[in-house]
Amino acid sequence: MIELSHLNFTYSKNRSLFEDLSLKLKGGHIYGLLGKNGAGKTTLLKLVAGLRLPQSGLSMVLGHESKKRSAEMLQEIFFLPEEIWLPDTTVKGYLQMFAGSYPKFDMDFFHYCLKEFEINTKDKLKSMSFGQRKKVSICFALATQCRIMIFDEPTNGLDIPSKTQFRKLVAEAITDDRCLILSTHQVRDLESLIDSIIILENRQVLMNESTEEIGKKLEFKTLFSIENQPDLLYSEFTPKGFVAVFPGKNDPDSRIDLEALFNLATQQPETIRSIFKH
Amino acid sequence: MFNIARFSEQFMILFRQNKNRHGMILGIFILFQLFGYVKYFTGDGSKDLDDFYKFATAFSFILCVMSCQDVFNKLRNTPSGIQYLMTPATILEKYSAAWLYSSMFAFIATQLTYFVVHFLCINVGNLITGMGSELGFPAWQDVQKIFLTVMFVHSIFFFGSILFRKNPIIKTIGSYIGIMFLLTLIFAWYAKHFLVNTQILHSKSLNINLNGSLGSSINGMPLQHFLEQIGMNIKWVLCGIALLLWSGSYILLHKKQI
Numbered sequence: 001m002i003e004l005s006h007l008n009f010t011y012s013k014n015r016s017l018f019e020d021l022s023l024k025l026k027g028g029h030i031y032g033l034l035g036k037n038g039a040g041k042t043t044l045l046k047l048v049a050g051l052r053l054p055q056s057g058l059s060m061v062l063g064h065e066s067k068k069r070s071a072e073m074l075q076e077i078f079f080l081p082e083e084i085w086l087p088d089t090t091v092k093g094y095l096q097m098f099a100g101s102y103p104k105f106d107m108d109f110f111h112y113c114l115k116e117f118e119i120n121t122k123d124k125l126k127s128m129s130f131g132q133r134k135k136v137s138i139c140f141a142l143a144t145q146c147r148i149m150i151f152d153e154p155t156n157g158l159d160i161p162s163k164t165q166f167r168k169l170v171a172e173a174i175t176d177d178r179c180l181i182l183s184t185h186q187v188r189d190l191e192s193l194i195d196s197i198i199i200l201e202n203r204q205v206l207m208n209e210s211t212e213e214i215g216k217k218l219e220f221k222t223l224f225s226i227e228n229q230p231d232l233l234y235s236e237f238t239p240k241g242f243v244a245v246f247p248g249k250n251d252p253d254s255r256i257d258l259e260a261l262f263n264l265a266t267q268q269p270e271t272i273r274s275i276f277k278h
Numbered sequence: 279m280f281n282i283a284r285f286s287e288q289f290m291i292l293f294r295q296n297k298n299r300h301g302m303i304l305g306i307f308i309l310f311q312l313f314g315y316v317k318y319f320t321g322d323g324s325k326d327l328d329d330f331y332k333f334a335t336a337f338s339f340i341l342c343v344m345s346c347q348d349v350f351n352k353l354r355n356t357p358s359g360i361q362y363l364m365t366p367a368t369i370l371e372k373y374s375a376a377w378l379y380s381s382m383f384a385f386i387a388t389q390l391t392y393f394v395v396h397f398l399c400i401n402v403g404n405l406i407t408g409m410g411s412e413l414g415f416p417a418w419q420d421v422q423k424i425f426l427t428v429m430f431v432h433s434i435f436f437f438g439s440i441l442f443r444k445n446p447i448i449k450t451i452g453s454y455i456g457i458m459f460l461l462t463l464i465f466a467w468y469a470k471h472f473l474v475n476t477q478i479l480h481s482k483s484l485n486i487n488l489n490g491s492l493g494s495s496i497n498g499m500p501l502q503h504f505l506e507q508i509g510m511n512i513k514w515v516l517c518g519i520a521l522l523l524w525s526g527s528y529i530l531l532h533k534k535q536i
Binding site: 051 | 281284287290291294295352355356357358360361363364365366367368369371533535536
């Protein structure tokens with residue numbers, strides 16, 4: 001569905017953000033995009049959407065070159081930024097303004113989502129809180145039925161029950177021919193939702209693996225002590241004990257600790273490369 | 279491919295977003311006009327009806343600048359810019375919708391409002407006061423001139439609205455003054471060094487004969503004809519500049535990154 005090949009991107013001449021970056025994303029998956037601050041998560045998403053233009057390389061979305069911003073591509077891709085913008089109108093007015101641009105827009109699903117989030121369609125968008133406006137945007141995004149949905153920090157500003165609702169609605173909206181990319185620092189919020197992990201590190205995609213594959217190749221444990229653990233790849237101390245990462249025992253259902261995985265990947269990129277080399 | 283349905287959708291988005299603000303501005307314009315007509319009919323009738331059209335023209339320019347800024351208002355910040363660029367339509371469709379909306383609002387809406395209010399006020403005023411004022415619509419050539427001037431101003435601010443992210447009106451006016459100042463300097467230098475030194479002093483080909491307004495001539499060409507010729511050339515240059523700025527706006531929008 002999405003193919004980035006040999007992408008080079010820089011904001012300034014002195015510092016390049018991506019060098020020869022390549023990435024393939026398939027349908028039917030919910031990708032979690034992780035990276036340190038400034039690693040280029042949002043920029044990568046913008047390059048996919050055609051909001052940023054690469055210096056060289058190719059970004060293809062459903063067979064369309066992103067930078068051309070063709071209407072056919074834009075009808076199949078929805079970008080939900082971290083900071084959202086909504087016009088000065090009601091939910092109904094917002095729908096009237098923008099729903100018509102999306103040929104597959106599902107009005108019933110939109111209202112269903114609003115109901116789940118307890119949003120009143122007659123309310124003025126400007127009088128809503130940030131979290132409420134974010135919920136309206138999420139509902140709209142999911143109702144467009146776009147095949148590619150890009151959500152940048154979608155759970156920022158959502159309260160605890162809304163995060164649960166968000167996971168439920170996303171799980172309902174995703175189908176085999178759709179792909180969702182979630183960029184987040186709040187890994188715990190979306191741990192149960194993500195089925196593939198992309199980690200950006202040092203201007204490259206360090207890792208693009210399914211959780212099943214990660215579960216096979218890495219084992220995550222919580223231990224009281226990490227002494228006499230010769231296979232230990234990584235550990236960090238938490239109030240519950242040590243979260244430790246070991247080479248896996250080919251168990252696809254093993255529970256993954258995303259924070260530990262991310263810390264291992266960023267501190268020992270070569271270890272990750274050698275474990276996940278294809 | 280240009281798609282009429284998507285273009286209309288874009289146009290309607292602009293209309294729905296701006297209708298309140300622009301409607302209010304037109305409302306203020308109508309109130310000013312009504313106030314003027316009330317003064318005209320209740321006064322001694324010395325006020326010239328042409329002043330109303332001059333006022334409408336001035337309003338056209340103000341609205342032209344405003345509408346150019348408003349159609350690309352979303353490009354001013356990242357979240358709304360994302361929404362704008364990600365709305366399913368080609369850049370050409372978005373550009374055309376913005377161009378049509380802003381030019382239509384700047385010229386057609388104000389002119390139409392002026393003519394309708396003028397027509398109604400003169401007729402109603404005549405009926406009440408029995409003054410018998412003539413409608414006195416402006417000459418077609420004057421309307422054409424104003425149209426061309428408004429569109430020239432439109433091209434400048436349309437371009438500036440895409441080029442400058444923050445404070446586009448101030449920056450466009452600043453750039454315009456700067457460019458005009460530069461052109462004046464270049465032209466003055468050109469006139470001093472090329473025209474005076476080369477043509478008059480060396481080849482002596484420029485023969486200016488000023489014998490009163492009727493008999494004045496430059497190189498044997500009657501002064502009025504000479505000025506008309508210059509006026510026509512300036513008109514073509516300005517049309518060329520406007521086309522260049524509109525084309526530049528399209529390219530800028532195409533390359534816009536958020």
